[in-house]
Amino acid sequence: MRLSQQLFVTFREEPADAEVRSHALMARAGFILKLGAGLYVYGPMMWRVLRKIEQIVREEHDQAGCQELLMPAVQPRELWDESGRWERYVNDGILFHFRDRKGSEVCLGPTHEEVITHFVRKQVQSWKQLPVTLYQIQTKFRDEIRPRFGLMRGREFIMKDAYSFDATEEAMQESYAKMRQVYRNIFSRCGLRFTAVEADSGAIGGSGSEEFMVDAETGEDAIAVCHETGYAANIEKAASRIAHSGAKPEKVEMHKEPTPGAKTCEDLLKLFPDLGIERLLKTVLYEAVWEDHTQTVAVMCRGDRELNEVKLLNHLNALKLELADEKQVRAATGAEPGFAGPIGLSEDVRILADSSVDGAQGFLCGGNETDTHWLDVWFGRDLEQPETADFGVVQAGDETVCGKGKIEITRGIEVGHIFQLGTKYSEAMDASFLDENQKTLPLWMGCYGIGVSRVAASAIEQNHDEGGMIWPLPIAPYQVLIVQMKAGVEEQDALCAELEKELESSGVDVLVDDRKKVSPGAKFKDADLIGIPLRIVVGRDAGDRKVEWSPRSGGEKEVVSAEEALERVIAKVKAECGK
Ligand code: ATP
Numbered sequence: 001m002r003l004s005q006q007l008f009v010t011f012r013e014e015p016a017d018a019e020v021r022s023h024a025l026m027a028r029a030g031f032i033l034k035l036g037a038g039l040y041v042y043g044p045m046m047w048r049v050l051r052k053i054e055q056i057v058r059e060e061h062d063q064a065g066c067q068e069l070l071m072p073a074v075q076p077r078e079l080w081d082e083s084g085r086w087e088r089y090v091n092d093g094i095l096f097h098f099r100d101r102k103g104s105e106v107c108l109g110p111t112h113e114e115v116i117t118h119f120v121r122k123q124v125q126s127w128k129q130l131p132v133t134l135y136q137i138q139t140k141f142r143d144e145i146r147p148r149f150g151l152m153r154g155r156e157f158i159m160k161d162a163y164s165f166d167a168t169e170e171a172m173q174e175s176y177a178k179m180r181q182v183y184r185n186i187f188s189r190c191g192l193r194f195t196a197v198e199a200d201s202g203a204i205g206g207s208g209s210e211e212f213m214v215d216a217e218t219g220e221d222a223i224a225v226c227h228e229t230g231y232a233a234n235i236e237k238a239a240s241r242i243a244h245s246g247a248k249p250e251k252v253e254m255h256k257e258p259t260p261g262a263k264t265c266e267d268l269l270k271l272f273p274d275l276g277i278e279r280l281l282k283t284v285l286y287e288a289v290w291e292d293h294t295q296t297v298a299v300m301c302r303g304d305r306e307l308n309e310v311k312l313l314n315h316l317n318a319l320k321l322e323l324a325d326e327k328q329v330r331a332a333t334g335a336e337p338g339f340a341g342p343i344g345l346s347e348d349v350r351i352l353a354d355s356s357v358d359g360a361q362g363f364l365c366g367g368n369e370t371d372t373h374w375l376d377v378w379f380g381r382d383l384e385q386p387e388t389a390d391f392g393v394v395q396a397g398d399e400t401v402c403g404k405g406k407i408e409i410t411r412g413i414e415v416g417h418i419f420q421l422g423t424k425y426s427e428a429m430d431a432s433f434l435d436e437n438q439k440t441l442p443l444w445m446g447c448y449g450i451g452v453s454r455v456a457a458s459a460i461e462q463n464h465d466e467g468g469m470i471w472p473l474p475i476a477p478y479q480v481l482i483v484q485m486k487a488g489v490e491e492q493d494a495l496c497a498e499l500e501k502e503l504e505s506s507g508v509d510v511l512v513d514d515r516k517k518v519s520p521g522a523k524f525k526d527a528d529l530i531g532i533p534l535r536i537v538v539g540r541d542a543g544d545r546k547v548e549w550s551p552r553s554g555g556e557k558e559v560v561s562a563e564e565a566l567e568r569v570i571a572k573v574k575a576e577c578g579k
């Protein structure tokens with residue numbers, strides 16, 4: 001392919017809203033163009049990348065026996081009423097929905113559990129047809145609260161979604177294990193460094209779930225990892241063992257302490273320097289929303305720990321959880337914000353505690369009275385210990401639950417997510433089959449997503465430098481770039497044409513920069529920006545069949561023979577892009 005014959009434009013300026021390098025570089029290189037918040041045109045180079053990722057995704061799914069299909073993006077509300085998810089998605093604001101000309105409500109699919117369950121309940125009748133795993137690669141629509149980071153969090157994006165259907169729970173687990181391996185193969189083949197982590201199942205529901213995280217400092221997700229034990233979990237889900245000093249304070253009676261203006265643990269530690277953080281318990285007030293009611297929930301935890309709202313939301317089985325506002329705090333405590341505690345809260349407040357309060361003795365907590373705290377409070381003596389569970393955020397340095405290692409916090413970009421859904425959708429939507437004994441049973445489901453467009457962005461987040469993008473060879477728009485120093489010079493024209501032909505006939509994707517009115521300096525700048533991983537420069541020595549070998553990164557420039565350059569490219573492509 002000749003660059004002189006392509007629409008190819010690069011920009012010096014970064015978009016003003018580019019917060020991460022992948023966004024800035026893709027926009028500068030003309031790979032993407034913003035149409036609106038979270039909406040992008042994929043330019044020709046970008047489309048090549050996306051199709052390469054899709055190809056890898058297809059090959060790995062097909063090889064594992066999955067079948068590709070395509071479902072409509074427009075979905076009728078009725079299906080979502082059957083699964084019970086319409087209200088929740090509308091409430092969250094994530095669903096693009098509208099009425100058609102007949103007045104029927106429809107949405108643009110943010111995901112396809114309902115449609116696939118409908119398809120399978122019409123198609124599958126007998127255990128003899130199972131197991132089956134179906135997938136599609138298609139555009140998804142989500143009216144994200146904060147579309148950002150370019151292709152990372154779009155409102156319209158490309159996803160591969162797969163769904164498995166099995167006769168039993170064990171068989172579902174087998175399908176899930178198979179897909180986990182499919183995912184490992186896909187991300188390895190894309191040339192990404194990634195970590196598979198335990199994950200929360202979120203609104204989709206179900207039991208077991210793992211996410212595939214591309215390791216990147218700029219990732220939106222925090223991950224708890226332990227190198228000693230191999231533990232890895234999304235911070236939303238991660239659990240740890242919290243150290244207690246075991247110190248036993250004197251058993252004096254609980255009493256009020258004046259704490260004027262002391263609203264944070266820091267303020268309180270200044271007032272009570274001998275107490276130690278383990279004896280400070282904080283109480284955080286939330287407003288929890290369910291389908292038919294709301295309630296204020298007070299959650300206690302140790303002063304040095306933070307609460308994990310995902311764990312709380314799951315425990316409460318609520319739709320939404322928000323920090324209580326000042327009015328709600330006053331109604332619950334009768335005091336200014338900053339003095340909430342478990343003793344003397346309004347009766348309709350539900351009290352919970354994070355397991356970090358286990359073993360807290362003689363502690364200090366809010367007095368539900370402005371400028372006042374209670375000190376020397378004991379569970380069991382002064383109040384019952386509230387319902388306690390793990391509601392905490394894991395912190396760096398915590399011990400793993402097994403006690404065999406220490407937790408570190410790293411960051412990642414979620415590119416894939418796999419779930420065991422169980423019978424949640426099949427029961428709600430009556431998707432069943434007849435087993436060997438002619439008994440009607442619900443299908444066991446799994447679902448598996450990959451953000452195809454996000455994979456492309458995360459590859460650049462992981463691989464770039466000052467000069468531009470560095471595409472991993474297997475998903476690069478072209479595998480090799482031939483930079484012709486001066487187009488129109490006979491020897492250079494001839495050698496470029498020969499190299500191009502040789503490489504193409506070996507199945508290599510070649511791009512030749514044969515632009516006429518562009519200086520070598522500008523060509524090299526563009527070459528660095530678009531990040532084609534392998535590079536051959538054809539210049540002055542073309543007559544002697546000598547070229548410069550200068551890969552985009554991780555290699556020295558070298559003058560080699562044209563034959564040697566060809567061999568190197570073909571060997572690299574074979575080594576890195578093989579199945
Ligand atoms: P996130 O937590 O990032 O919002 P999610 O958990 O809602 O993602 P899933 O429903 O699990 O996402 O979707 C499967 C995959 O689709 C994700 O792992 C991610 O790679 C991708 N994805 C999700 N939302 C977006 C988006 N707004 N833009 C681009 N890719 C996305």
Ligand code: MG
Pocket residue numbers: 211414417
């Ligand atoms: Mg997810």
